[in-house]
Amino acid sequence: MKMSLKQDTTNMSSLQTRRKQQFCTFRLDQHLFGVDILDIKEIIDEILITKIHHSQKEILGFINVRGHVHIVLDLRCLLNFEPIAINDATRIILFTSKVGESFGILVDMIEQMIEVDEQKIEFHQQEGNILDGKAQKRFNLLEIGACKLDQGLMVILDANKFLDVIKY
Amino acid sequence: MKFSFTIVQKIWMSIGVLIAGYLLTMLIGCIYAYHSEFRLKNISENLLPIAFQSKTALLKFDEQIKLYNNAILNGEMALVESAQKNALEVVRSLQKIQAFIKKNHVKSLQLSQLINEYRKFNTEAEKVYSIISQAEKGSIELNKDVSDRSSKLSVLTKELKKRISNLSNDNSNALYNEFKLVLKRNHQQRFFNIILFIIVVSICISAVYFIIHRSITLQLDKVTGILKDIAEGEGNLTKRLPVENPDEIGELSRWFNHFLIRLQEMIQEIMENADVLNVSSINLSEFSSEMISSMEKLIDYSENATDAIHQLHENINSIASSAEQMSANIHDVSNAAEDIAIHMNNVTTSTGDMSSSMNSIGKKVQEGQKISANAMELATIASDNMNLLGTAAREISQVTVAIKRIAVQTNLLALNASIEASTAGEAGRGFSVVAQKIKQFASQSTQSAENIAKRIADMQSKTENAVSVIENVTDIIGEINQSSLYISKTIEKQMQTSSDISSQLNQVNNGTNTIATSIAESAIGVQEMSKNTGDAATKTRNFTETIEFMKDLARLSNNSAERVQTSAVQLTELASKLNTMVNTFII
Numbered sequence: 001m002k003m004s005l006k007q008d009t010t011n012m013s014s015l016q017t018r019r020k021q022q023f024c025t026f027r028l029d030q031h032l033f034g035v036d037i038l039d040i041k042e043i044i045d046e047i048l049i050t051k052i053h054h055s056q057k058e059i060l061g062f063i064n065v066r067g068h069v070h071i072v073l074d075l076r077c078l079l080n081f082e083p084i085a086i087n088d089a090t091r092i093i094l095f096t097s098k099v100g101e102s103f104g105i106l107v108d109m110i111e112q113m114i115e116v117d118e119q120k121i122e123f124h125q126q127e128g129n130i131l132d133g134k135a136q137k138r139f140n141l142l143e144i145g146a147c148k149l150d151q152g153l154m155v156i157l158d159a160n161k162f163l164d165v166i167k168y
Numbered sequence: 169m170k171f172s173f174t175i176v177q178k179i180w181m182s183i184g185v186l187i188a189g190y191l192l193t194m195l196i197g198c199i200y201a202y203h204s205e206f207r208l209k210n211i212s213e214n215l216l217p218i219a220f221q222s223k224t225a226l227l228k229f230d231e232q233i234k235l236y237n238n239a240i241l242n243g244e245m246a247l248v249e250s251a252q253k254n255a256l257e258v259v260r261s262l263q264k265i266q267a268f269i270k271k272n273h274v275k276s277l278q279l280s281q282l283i284n285e286y287r288k289f290n291t292e293a294e295k296v297y298s299i300i301s302q303a304e305k306g307s308i309e310l311n312k313d314v315s316d317r318s319s320k321l322s323v324l325t326k327e328l329k330k331r332i333s334n335l336s337n338d339n340s341n342a343l344y345n346e347f348k349l350v351l352k353r354n355h356q357q358r359f360f361n362i363i364l365f366i367i368v369v370s371i372c373i374s375a376v377y378f379i380i381h382r383s384i385t386l387q388l389d390k391v392t393g394i395l396k397d398i399a400e401g402e403g404n405l406t407k408r409l410p411v412e413n414p415d416e417i418g419e420l421s422r423w424f425n426h427f428l429i430r431l432q433e434m435i436q437e438i439m440e441n442a443d444v445l446n447v448s449s450i451n452l453s454e455f456s457s458e459m460i461s462s463m464e465k466l467i468d469y470s471e472n473a474t475d476a477i478h479q480l481h482e483n484i485n486s487i488a489s490s491a492e493q494m495s496a497n498i499h500d501v502s503n504a505a506e507d508i509a510i511h512m513n514n515v516t517t518s519t520g521d522m523s524s525s526m527n528s529i530g531k532k533v534q535e536g537q538k539i540s541a542n543a544m545e546l547a548t549i550a551s552d553n554m555n556l557l558g559t560a561a562r563e564i565s566q567v568t569v570a571i572k573r574i575a576v577q578t579n580l581l582a583l584n585a586s587i588e589a590s591t592a593g594e595a596g597r598g599f600s601v602v603a604q605k606i607k608q609f610a611s612q613s614t615q616s617a618e619n620i621a622k623r624i625a626d627m628q629s630k631t632e633n634a635v636s637v638i639e640n641v642t643d644i645i646g647e648i649n650q651s652s653l654y655i656s657k658t659i660e661k662q663m664q665t666s667s668d669i670s671s672q673l674n675q676v677n678n679g680t681n682t683i684a685t686s687i688a689e690s691a692i693g694v695q696e697m698s699k700n701t702g703d704a705a706t707k708t709r710n711f712t713e714t715i716e717f718m719k720d721l722a723r724l725s726n727n728s729a730e731r732v733q734t735s736a737v738q739l740t741e742l743a744s745k746l747n748t749m750v751n752t753f754i755i
Contacts, residue, residue, distance in 0.1 A: 022590050024583075037590045043583050045576075091580075112607075113586045 021118055023147075024093065025111035025154055029081050032111065032154045034147070039159035041094045043110055047086055058166050060106060063092065070094055071103040073162060079139065084108070100163045114149065121147045121156065138165045174415050178383055182376035189372035193365045200357040207350050215343045218268050222336035225261040228254045229332050233325055236297050243301045248294065255290045258332075259283060265335075282331055289324050296321050387417040391424070398428075405432040405753050432753075439750045446743040453736035456729050463726035470719040477712045481705060488701040495694045498687050508680050516673045523666040530659040533652050540649045547642040554635045561628045568621045575614040582607035 023034035024043075042065075049061040049072055060072040072092055076083055086106075094104040123145040142165060144156045173181070235251035238244075266279045296317045303314070394409050405428055409421035585603035589596030 024587065037587055040587050042587060043580060045580055088576075110580075110583060113583065113590070 020115050021121070022113060022115050023154070023156065024113055025149075025151075026091070026093070026107040027109045027111055028075060028079065028107055032149070032152050033107075034114070034154045034156050035093065035159050036156075037113060039095050039099050041096045044092050044094065044104075045090075047090060047092060047106075056166060063104065065094065068102060071101070073103060073105045073166070075105045075107055078105075078162070078165065079142075095159050095162075099159045103163060105162060111151070114154075116147050116149075121145050141165050173383070175384055175417070178379055182379050185375050185379075186369075186372045189368040193361070193368050196364055197357075197361050200353075200361070204350060204354055204357070207346070207353070211343065211346050211350070214268055215339070215346055218265050219336070219339040219343045221261040221265045221268075222332070222339045225258045225265070226332050226336045228258040228261070229329060232258065233329070236293065239297055239301045243303075245298060245301055248297050248301060251297075252290070252294060255286075255293075259286065259290075262286070265339075279335070282328075282335070285324075286328060289321070289328060292317070292324075293321055383415075384417070387412075387415075391417060391421060395424075405435065435750055435753050438746070442743055442746045442750055446740065446747060449736050449739040449743050453733055453740060456733035456736050459729040460726060460733060463722055463729055466722045467719055467726065470715050470722060473715050474712055474719070477708055477715065481708045481712075484701050484705050484708065488698050488705075491694045491698040491701065495691055498691050498694070501683075501687055506680075508676075512673055512677050512680065516670055519666050519670045519673065523663055523670075526659055526663045526666065530656055530663070533656045533659065537649060537652045537656070540645050540652065544642060544645045544649070547638050547645060551635055551638040551642070554631050554638065558628060558631045558635070561624045561631065565621055565624045565628075568617045568624070571617040571620075572614060575610045575617060578610035578613070579607055582610060 022037040024037050024040055025032055025034045027033070044063075044065060047063070049063055051061040052059060055061075058073055058077045060074045062069050063072050074083070075081075089109040090106065091110045092104045092106055093110075094102070124140075124143050141161050142157050144158050147154045147156060232251045232254040235247050235254065239247035239251065262279060262283050266276055266283070269275045269279065296314060299314055300318060391409055394407055398405065398407060408425050408428065411418050411422050411425070582603045585606065586600050589600035589603055592599065
C-alpha cells in the first residue's frame with residue numbers, strides 16, 4: 001500500500017520540471033550506494049578483465065565491450081573496503097563518454113533503478129569538514145549526499161570524480 | 169758365522185780348548201823345570217865336589233903346615249913324614265879338582281901350575297924341615313943356607329896357602345852364586361807360571377763361555393721365551409719356534425712345533441666338542457626338566473587315578489545299592505510297559521492325522537513361495553523406475569539452473585533498457601514502463617525457477633527414500649522366500665519323521681512286549697551284577713594299591729630326574745668353563 005502511494009506521488013511530481021532525479025542503486029558490502037542514471041552508459045555482467053601491470057591498485061584493468069576498451073576501477077579498493085573475489089552477482093557499471101574517458105566501476109551487486117525527489121536528498125557540505133586521511137579525502141570528494149529510502153540510507157556518489165580521486 | 173755342530177760336539181770342543189790351554193801351561197812349566205834340573209845337575213856333578221875337594225886341600229895343607237911347625241919345634245922326623253902324607257892328599261885333591269875343571273883351560277892351567285909349585289915346595293920343604301928337625305936333635309947350630317931356605321919356604325908357604333885358600337874361596341863362591349841363580353830362576357818361573365796359567369785359563373774360559381753362550385744359551389733362551397709366551401701369554405698356539413740350526417735345539421723346536429700343531433688341532437677338537445657338549449648338556453637339562461614335568465604330571469595323574477578309583481569304588485558301592493533298587497523298579501517297569509502298549513495304539517492314530525495336516529501346510533507354503541517371488545520381481549521393477557525418476561529430476565534441476573540464468577540476464581537487460589529509457593528523457597518514459605514490467609517478469613521467473621528447484625530437491629529426497637524402502641521390501645521378501653523354503657523343507661522332514669514314527673511305533677509295540685520278557689531276564693542279570701560289583705570292589709582295591717606303588721615309583725624317578733637335571737646343569741657349567749678355558753688359547 002505504501003509503495004503504491006509513493007508511486008502516485010512520483011507520477012504527480014513528474015509533471016513538474018526536473019524536480020525528480022533517477023539513480024541506479026548498487027550494493028557494496030551491504031551498504032547501499034547510488035549514481036545518477038544519466039551518467040551510466042550500461043551495466044554488464046561479462047567480467048573478463050585484462051590486468052594492467054604496474055598500475056595503481058585501484059585500477060583493475062581493461063575490459064572489451066563490443067570492440068570498445070574501458071578501464072575498470074575497483075570501487076571496494078577506492079572506498080577502502082576489504083577486497084572480495086568476483087562472483088555471479090558482481091557487475092561492472094560503464095559510464096558515458098561525457099563523464100570522462102570510457103571507464104567503469106566494479107560493484108558487488110546491482111539493486112534497481114529508483115526515482116527520488118530532490119527535496120529528500122541531503123547534500124553534503126564540502127567546505128565545512130575537510131578531514132585528514134587519504135580515504136576520507138576521497139570519500140569527501142566522491143560523496144555528493146545521502147538519501148533515506150525504505151531499504152536504507154543510499155549514499156550518492158559523483159561519477160565525474162572517480163577518475164580524479166585516483167590521483168590522491 | 170754359523171755353527172753346525174751338535175751340543176755334544178760343542179761341549180767337547182770347549183773341553184778340548186780347556187785341555188789345550190792346560191797342556192800349554194804344562195809344557196811351558198816342563199821346559200822351565202828341565203832348565204833348572206840341568207843347572208842343579210851341573211851343581212851336583214861339578215861345583216859341589218870341586219868346592220869339597222878344594223876345602224879338603226886347604227884343610228890338609230893347614231894340617232901339613234902345622235905338622236911341619238910341630239916337627240921343627242919337637243924335632244921329630246915322624247911328624248915330617250906324616251906331613252908328607254898330608255901333602256900327598258893335598259896333591260890328590262888338587263888333581264881331582266883338575267879332573268873336574270878340564271873344560272876350563274885357564275883354570276886347569278893355573279891349577280897345574282899350582283900343583284907343580286906345590287910339588288916343588290913339598291920336596292924343598294921335606295928336605296929343609298927334615299934337616300931342621302935333625303939339627304934340633306943332633307946339632308944345635310944350623311948353617312945359613314938352611315935358614316935362608318927355611319925363610320924362603322915360609323914365604324912360599326904363605327903364598328901357597330893364600331893361593332889354595334883363594335882357590336877354595338873361588339869355588340865356594342861359584343857354588344854359592346850358582347845356587348842363588350837357580351833360586352832366582354825358580355822364583356821367576358813360578359811367578360811367570362802363575363801369570364801364564366791365569367791368562368791361558370781366562371782365555372779358554374771366555375772361549376768356552378762364548379761357544380756355550382752363543383750356540384746353546386741363546387738358542388735355549390729363544391725357545392724358553394716362546395714357550396713362556398705360549399704358557400703365560402693367553403696361550404697363543406699359532407706361534408712357532410724358529411728352526412735355524414740342525415742341532416738338538418733345532419730338533420727340539422721342530423718337534424715342539426709338531427707338538428704345537430697337534431695341540432692346536434686337539435684344542436680345536438676340544439673346542440668343537442665343548443660346543444657340542446654344551447649343546448648336549450643344555451638339551452639334557454631340557455630333557456630332564458621335561459622329564460621332571462612329565463613325572464610330576466604322572467604323579468598328578470596317578471593321584472587323580474587314585475581319587476578316581478576311590479570314586480569308582482564308591483560308585484560301585486552305589487551301583488550295588490542301585491542294583492537292588494533297580495530290581496525293585498523293574499517290577500514297576502513291567503507294569504508300566506503294559507500301560508505303554510495301550511497308549512502306543514492311540515499315538516499311532518494321532519500320527520496319521522498329523523501327516524495329513526502336514527501335507528496341506530506344505531502346499532500352502534509352496535504357494536506363498538511363488539507369491540514372494542512375484543513380489544520380488546515387482547520390487548526390482550519399482551526400484552528401477554525410481555532410479556529413472558531420480559535421473560529425470562536431476563535433468564530438470566539442470567534446466568531450472570538455465571532458467572535462473574536467463575532470468576538474471578533478463579533482469580540486466582531490463583536495467584539497461586531503463587537506463588536507455590531515462591537517457592531518452594520524456595520520450596523514453598513509456599519504454600521505461602515496459603522495462604519495469606520485463607524486470608518484474610524476470611524476478612517472477614527467478615522465483616518460479618527457485619520453487620521448481622526446491623520441489624525437485626524434495627522429490628529427489630523422497631525418491632531416494634522410496635528406493636531405500638523398496639530395497640528393504642526386497643530384502644524382507646528374500647527373507648520370507650528363504651524362510652518359506654526352510655519351512656517346506658522342514659515339513660518334508662517332518663512328514664518323513666512322522667511316517668518313521670508310525671512305523672517305529674509299531675516296532676515299539678512289539679518292543680514293549682519283548683521288554684516285558686527282557687525285564688524278567690534283566691532281574692536275574694541284576695542279581696548277577698550285584699555279585700560282580702562285589703568282585704569289582706575288591707579288584708579296585710588291588711588296583712588302588714598298584715597305582716600307589718606306581719606313584720611311589722614315579723616319585724623315585726622324579727628324584728632321579730631332578731638329580732639328572734642338576735648334573736646336567738653342572739655339566740653345562742663345566743662345558744662353559746671348558747669353553748672359556750679352551751677359548752683362552754689362540755688357535
